[in-house]
Amino acid sequence: MRLALELAAGTVLGAVALGGCSTSKPGTPDSTTAAPSSTTSAVPNxxxxxxxxxxxxxxxTSAELASYMGAVDNTSTDASDGKPTCNWHPTDGHKPNISISVYPDLxxxxxxxxxxxxxxxxxKAGPINGYPAVHASTGxxxxGVCQTIVxxxxKAGFGIYVSNTTPSDPNYRTMCTVSDQIAQLLVGKLPKVS
Structure with a gap:
């Protein structure tokens, strides 16, 4: 199994930015290595x-994403490969598309x-609220595009994928900054494993 961002995702999400809607997933990481076998967790907390x-x-919520993408026009989901994904599409096609994919077997x-x-x-990205993370893109x-994988x-992780085909977007050349901020927001909302 491998951790790979589908090559077509950038094209599809770029088309979404211009056209408005898609059900394509931004990435499909799979585990490439078994989780550590020791009793000590590689990921504290x-x-x-x-x-x-x-x-x-x-x-x-749409309100949480508004500062990154403006008004949300619609959402689309996909869980066909066991990696549930939600895509948020902006009303303004010049704003970024944002997606989350859950990787239960990262x-x-x-x-x-x-x-x-x-x-x-x-x-390798700086830790996201203390959790290991990377930036990845097929570009x-x-x-114009970045995925922050945390x-x-x-075992588990998630990816926040942000894409925009509009060079005038103030974050166009630093999309990983945006995906990091959204990843931090999600980490702050998730409960600890009990």
Missing amino acids: PLDIGKIQQSPCDAF GGPEGMYAAKAQYNFFE DSQT SISD
Whole structure:
């Protein structure tokens, strides 16, 4: 299994920014490595993403996303491959599209880091509220698109994908800044594993 952002996602989401609606998923990470076998967790204070996995569009309200994308026109979901996704589409086609994908079998930080070869742009990000994270894109940089993938337990994680085809967007050249901020928002909302 591999952690890979579908090559067509950038094109599809770019078309969404121009056209308005799609059910395509922004990324489909899979675990590449088994979770650590020791009794010590590789991710301290693991978080529970179960409720978001069941209903990914409940991850954020339209008001929480408004400062990043303006008014939300509609949402679309997909869980066909076991990785539930919600896509938020802006009313203004010049604003970014935002998506969350839940990766129930990410494989912890090891699985996340093992994906480097699958991307044209891949870098270790600073921790997101203390949790290991990477930036990934099938493009050559974070210009216009970025996914922040966060490992929140030895098994699960999530990805926040932000894309925009409008070079005049103030965040166009630094989309990872936006995906990081939205990832921080979600980490702050998730309960700890009990």
